[in-house]
Amino acid sequence: MGFVIAVQFLDYIWATLVLLGIEKLRVIKGFTAGSMLDSYFHPYSHSLIAAVVWSCVGAFVYKTVCSRVGYPCTRSAALIVGLAVFSHWILDLVAHPRDLAIYDNTLKVGFGLWNYRDPEFALEIGLLGAGILLYLTRNVMPAIRKGAVIAFGAALVVIQIGDTYVPRYPLTARQTVMGVWIFYTLFVVVAFFIEKIGSRRQTKML
Numbered sequence: 001m002g003f004v005i006a007v008q009f010l011d012y013i014w015a016t017l018v019l020l021g022i023e024k025l026r027v028i029k030g031f032t033a034g035s036m037l038d039s040y041f042h043p044y045s046h047s048l049i050a051a052v053v054w055s056c057v058g059a060f061v062y063k064t065v066c067s068r069v070g071y072p073c074t075r076s077a078a079l080i081v082g083l084a085v086f087s088h089w090i091l092d093l094v095a096h097p098r099d100l101a102i103y104d105n106t107l108k109v110g111f112g113l114w115n116y117r118d119p120e121f122a123l124e125i126g127l128l129g130a131g132i133l134l135y136l137t138r139n140v141m142p143a144i145r146k147g148a149v150i151a152f153g154a155a156l157v158v159i160q161i162g163d164t165y166v167p168r169y170p171l172t173a174r175q176t177v178m179g180v181w182i183f184y185t186l187f188v189v190v191a192f193f194i195e196k197i198g199s200r201r202q203t204k205m206l
């Protein structure tokens, strides 16, 4: 669950700042083949420098919360949380058209995989599959939790198919970021309950 929050952290900040009117977003039908989002101003959540800062914040918050609740937290665990936060920027760099600033709102980069719908979809599903496989093989868990993890993965695939291939009217910028908040939080809640399955509350989880 901690990782679900960590990898979505930058988009949580982004969605919040767009709602507050600080960062800007245009939703344009057909802007890229795989996404309608024209994020023309998001320096505080999505510039490279901001991503590094937020990754440090993520690692620091993780370490602080861990020691508050008495959960053993090593330096390397905090580092991994920081890297998980930063991995979001790397994947955005691959997917986004040139809208990611290096600092402030200048020197924009982005490889634009969103312009190629099928390869982009294949990458998303491949990463999801690899993540689930890693989670299932690196953790000992009862069969029922394994089933729940696979079902959650299948649901995410369905959502991704809908998002990528089902034609729809563009939402407003506000609706888009509200949707980000609602769906991302839903994913965190689902991950929280999946981790609970069969783990007789002997561990506190973040």
Ligand SMILES: [Zn+2]
Residues within 6 Å of the ligand: 010, 011, 014, 046, 088, 092
């Ligand atoms: Zn992002």
